[in-house]
Amino acid sequence: MQTSMPNWLMQRAFLTPDRTAVQYDGGKKTFSELHDAVLKRARQLAGLGISKGDIVALLMKNSIDMIEIIHALHYIGAIVLLQNTRLTSSELSWQLEDSQAKYLLVDDELAERISDFSHIRIVKTSELLSLPEQECRLQQEYHLDDTATIMYTSGTTGKPKGVLQTYGNHWWSAVGSALNLGLRETDCWLAAVPFFHISGLSILMRSVIYGISVYVMHGFDAKKANDILIQGKATIMSVVSAMLQQMLSELGERTYPDTFRCMLLGGGPAPNPLLEACRDKRIPVYQTYGMTETASQIVTLAPEYSFTKLGSAGKPLFPAQIRIENNGQIARPNEPGEIVVKGPNVTKGYLNRPDATEQALKDGWFYTGDIGYMDEEGFLYVLDRRSDLIISGGENIYPAEIEAVLLSHEAVEEAGVTGMADEKWGQIPCAFVKLKEGCEVTAEELSGFCKERLAKYKVPKQIYFVEELPRNAAKKLLRRKLAELIPKSGGTK
Ligand code: ATP
Numbered sequence: 001m002q003t004s005m006p007n008w009l010m011q012r013a014f015l016t017p018d019r020t021a022v023q024y025d026g027g028k029k030t031f032s033e034l035h036d037a038v039l040k041r042a043r044q045l046a047g048l049g050i051s052k053g054d055i056v057a058l059l060m061k062n063s064i065d066m067i068e069i070i071h072a073l074h075y076i077g078a079i080v081l082l083q084n085t086r087l088t089s090s091e092l093s094w095q096l097e098d099s100q101a102k103y104l105l106v107d108d109e110l111a112e113r114i115s116d117f118s119h120i121r122i123v124k125t126s127e128l129l130s131l132p133e134q135e136c137r138l139q140q141e142y143h144l145d146d147t148a149t150i151m152y153t154s155g156t157t158g159k160p161k162g163v164l165q166t167y168g169n170h171w172w173s174a175v176g177s178a179l180n181l182g183l184r185e186t187d188c189w190l191a192a193v194p195f196f197h198i199s200g201l202s203i204l205m206r207s208v209i210y211g212i213s214v215y216v217m218h219g220f221d222a223k224k225a226n227d228i229l230i231q232g233k234a235t236i237m238s239v240v241s242a243m244l245q246q247m248l249s250e251l252g253e254r255t256y257p258d259t260f261r262c263m264l265l266g267g268g269p270a271p272n273p274l275l276e277a278c279r280d281k282r283i284p285v286y287q288t289y290g291m292t293e294t295a296s297q298i299v300t301l302a303p304e305y306s307f308t309k310l311g312s313a314g315k316p317l318f319p320a321q322i323r324i325e326n327n328g329q330i331a332r333p334n335e336p337g338e339i340v341v342k343g344p345n346v347t348k349g350y351l352n353r354p355d356a357t358e359q360a361l362k363d364g365w366f367y368t369g370d371i372g373y374m375d376e377e378g379f380l381y382v383l384d385r386r387s388d389l390i391i392s393g394g395e396n397i398y399p400a401e402i403e404a405v406l407l408s409h410e411a412v413e414e415a416g417v418t419g420m421a422d423e424k425w426g427q428i429p430c431a432f433v434k435l436k437e438g439c440e441v442t443a444e445e446l447s448g449f450c451k452e453r454l455a456k457y458k459v460p461k462q463i464y465f466v467e468e469l470p471r472n473a474a475k476k477l478l479r480r481k482l483a484e485l486i487p488k489s490g491g492t493k
């Protein structure tokens with residue numbers, strides 16, 4: 001028998017109807033008001049013909065509409081496919097085809113991107129508002145094994161895969177996070193990361209499960225985010241390092257009030273200079289490690305270790321386990337290997353990809369494709385993705401380590417490192433650097449800076465200065481696109 005529990009938003013609206021559920025530009029809604037709005041939308045969506053089990057794609061930016069539509073689709077029992085708004089028309093089309101989605105609900109401003117998709121019913125969000133309502137069967141209960149959402153991986157290694165996220169995955173992710181970070185009824189989570197990524201969507205799930213409010217940002221804006229935090233309007237925020245870096249620069253001499261209790265930092269490597277700068281400003285940063293397949297964080301640094309274990313992603317959340325494997329053997333402390341994880345928040349597999357599922361999930365353990373090590377006390381240090389590893393003359397080089405050194409230089413704002421083919425060494429590390437405004441430094445100086453801090457084989461053989469590094473919609477560095485930035489002239493400054 002499947003484990004089930006009451007529909008989350010319905011239960012929340014029943015338990016604490018008057019608490020604020022969502023704040024957004026131009027208004028706020030209590031859980032009871034949110035439930036009413038969602039109910040209406042569920043009936044409108046049912047009027048379109050959407051029913052239980054249908055896959056419905058969303059191409060939307062963060063907004064109250066998006067929140068309502070996600071909940072409304074769950075009220076009907078539909079599976080929500082969240083699409084990245086930065087994808088090209090052909091990438092979107094590929095995902096829709098692969099997933100066999102029946103409908104696509106799209107923000108009006110994004111509609112031109114999908115003008116020629118004839119195989120699917122497309123509805124603009126503005127049109128949804130005026131649709132007639134139709135009585136429908138509502139999901140009074142959520143079954144934990146049912147798929148709630150699908151998100152495609154970005155496809156760094158081969159074709160993107162649709163990650164199945166069940167209600168149980170979201171539930172256990174939210175519970176695991178609360179057992180680590182604690183829960184206060186006055187909490188408000190600032191959502192500046194997109195809901196089409198798990199870092200954003202998990203905030204919505206936590207909000208209804210915990211009974212706390214979400215402050216929705218339509219898009220990330222460092223100044224606006226800082227203002228919200230300084231005014232004490234949010235107590236927790238999820239960020240990736242590029243966002244935090246921008247916020248820190250914008251913050252200047254100001255600080256956040258003590259009511260701000262957690263900056264949850266994930267999505268990629270966290271450079272130590274950034275962590276140190278946050279420590280100096282008393283910003284409570286919690287490094288986390290997780291992925292789409294783990295329905296958000298699975299490893300997080302508990303508050304009491306945030307300073308003594310700087311740079312570590314922490315220990316697993318209470319319901320989860322991790323281990324490091326090297327050639328099928330459990331690695332010794334401090335020995336790098338593949339990070340393997342297990343827990344009720346881990347995906348049951350990829351959509352229509354039994355081969356990929358079988359490869360990634362063995363005996364309930366998920367093989368992440370990331371490399372890391374655990375110290376003697378069991379704290380995880382993430383080194384890099386296996387696919388980004390540079391092997392030079394037989395030595396393993398982790399781009400993140402070199403990037404961290406470059407970032408510790410006062411003139412460097414952003415850095416990305418990738419391997420380039422080399423006749424003698426197989427691969428050699430090359431760096432791409434964006435300088436801080438008004439700062440000057442030569443490639444020779446930066447190279448000298450690296451030589452003082454890194455073994456010779458790790459020192460980038462080329463350093464290119466660029467205006468911008470390639471990042472995806474979650475602001476993550478796309479290392480595989482770095483090589484495209486090489487200027488024709490040779491580029492070192
Ligand atoms: P794809 O699987 O298609 O390549 P993706 O892995 O970038 O996409 P996500 O699931 O959003 O998509 O990202 C998870 C990945 O981000 C992890 O597997 C890891 O490589 C990286 N990551 C997450 N947290 C950390 C961390 N604390 N330190 C280093 N890397 C991290």
Ligand code: MG
Nearest residue numbers: 153154291292
């Ligand atoms: Mg991945």
